[in-house]
Amino acid sequence: MRKPALTQEDLQLLMRLADGEVSADEETRAVRMLAQHPDAHDVVLETMTLGDWVRETVEAPTLGFDISGAVMARLDIGEKLSPAADRPTLPSPATAEARKVLAFPKSAPLRWGAAAVAALAIAAGIAFVIERPSSTTPAVAHLDPVAAPADTVGVAVDHVESPNGVSVFYLPAALNANASSVVVWIDDDSPPAPSGTAAVPSAAPSQVLHAPGEKK
Amino acid sequence: MKKLLVAALGAACAFGLVHAPSSTGPSLAGTSLGWVGEARADAPAAVNTEIMVMHATQEAAGSIDPRIGNMPQLTKPPFSAYNAYKLLDKKVVAVERGKTAAYALPNGRTLQVSVEPQPNKLYKVSASISRPEGGAFLKLLEVTAAPNEPFFVAGQTYGKGSLVVAVTIRP
Numbered sequence: 001m002r003k004p005a006l007t008q009e010d011l012q013l014l015m016r017l018a019d020g021e022v023s024a025d026e027e028t029r030a031v032r033m034l035a036q037h038p039d040a041h042d043v044v045l046e047t048m049t050l051g052d053w054v055r056e057t058v059e060a061p062t063l064g065f066d067i068s069g070a071v072m073a074r075l076d077i078g079e080k081l082s083p084a085a086d087r088p089t090l091p092s093p094a095t096a097e098a099r100k101v102l103a104f105p106k107s108a109p110l111r112w113g114a115a116a117v118a119a120l121a122i123a124a125g126i127a128f129v130i131e132r133p134s135s136t137t138p139a140v141a142h143l144d145p146v147a148a149p150a151d152t153v154g155v156a157v158d159h160v161e162s163p164n165g166v167s168v169f170y171l172p173a174a175l176n177a178n179a180s181s182v183v184v185w186i187d188d189d190s191p192p193a194p195s196g197t198a199a200v201p202s203a204a205p206s207q208v209l210h211a212p213g214e215k216k
Numbered sequence: 217m218k219k220l221l222v223a224a225l226g227a228a229c230a231f232g233l234v235h236a237p238s239s240t241g242p243s244l245a246g247t248s249l250g251w252v253g254e255a256r257a258d259a260p261a262a263v264n265t266e267i268m269v270m271h272a273t274q275e276a277a278g279s280i281d282p283r284i285g286n287m288p289q290l291t292k293p294p295f296s297a298y299n300a301y302k303l304l305d306k307k308v309v310a311v312e313r314g315k316t317a318a319y320a321l322p323n324g325r326t327l328q329v330s331v332e333p334q335p336n337k338l339y340k341v342s343a344s345i346s347r348p349e350g351g352a353f354l355k356l357l358e359v360t361a362a363p364n365e366p367f368f369v370a371g372q373t374y375g376k377g378s379l380v381v382a383v384t385i386r387p
Contacts, residue, residue, distance in 0.1 A: 157359050157367075158340075160354075160357050161355040162354045181289060184369050185294055185370050186372070187371055
């Protein structure tokens with residue numbers, strides 16, 4: 001039998017849990033909810049993902065070229081939207097390890113800083129959604145300018161479309177260390193993306209580089 | 217969390233106001249109509265476009281073909297996955313505005329390139345690679361490039377390695 005939908009109160013509790021702001025009683029309730037309600041996992045994971053991103057950004061707010069001259073942005077195209085089963089699973093909430101995972105720092109300055117950064121992230125997300133083409137053609141990505149690493153771009157990818165898996169890498173350009181050149185790496189061996197698969201542009205500059213041939 | 221959301225919403229609204237469309241200057245990834253008009257007025261009829269095809273392989277002793285010239289990108293990721301680069305072909309094609317230039321790749325596929333001058337001496341370059349048996353390997357790639365800055369299309373299996381195609385506008 002399907003569990004009833006989470007109430008507003010449940011959602012708030014789960015978000016507070018992800019923020020580490022729950023009392024002992026509330027934590028017990030939340031953990032029980034996590035164990036019983038599949039949607040509760042998603043709520044906590046999404047909240048935690050935002051929190052992780054915020055913390056990483058606050059700690060390293062400056063974007064730039066990697067010391068090794070490597071990659072500032074990567075775009076995977078043609079990957080399937082992760083079904084729920086493929087999402088990272090939360091450790092058993094009943095364990096102490098789970099509580100450790102769920103515990104967030106409670107530093108007020110950090111939280112206000114995080115709020116500002118989160119605001120920018122949301123705004124950038126809104127801008128991206130607004131400017132995305134309405135087409136949902138598979139393996140198509142329109143790169144919003146915010147995805148480009150800097151205003152000193154020698155080459156910027158505006159659009160890439162292939163039936164195969166595509167990665168876009170930004171490298172320092174040969175002629176100007178402040179500019180960038182672009183490598184569009186198309187996986188010749190990857191099977192064409194199935195029809196109907198939505199592209200998932202994720203050009204966050206902090207993403208990790210996968211060398212060609214390396215398992216992604 | 218509530219504080220965070222409220223602050224986020226406020227800042228998002230502020231960002232939306234700041235982000236309102238403007239035509240006060242050129243953008244690398246987008247161009248206002250005014251700029252397009254200005255660019256077309258003095259744009260050349262054809263743009264020299266260099267196409268360089270390299271074969272990347274992994275060898276016991278790495279080397280970069282001296283005919284490739286100075287291309288430090290080849291020593292950095294993702295190219296550093298291979299340690300040997302051999303020049304297969306290098307050609308400058310005059311790509312006429314509004315037309316597409318076709319270039320036969322050594323693997324039998326065809327690279328098609330079109331170039332449209334943009335403001336501030338930038339160029340909108342469109343490229344595609346079609347398979348001889350039909351269908352596209354690269355259906356469409358659109359980049360905005362500064363002159364003499366190469367962009368690369370890599371990953372096509374060729375021999376024991378991979379093809380790397382470098383496209384550079386040489387006005």
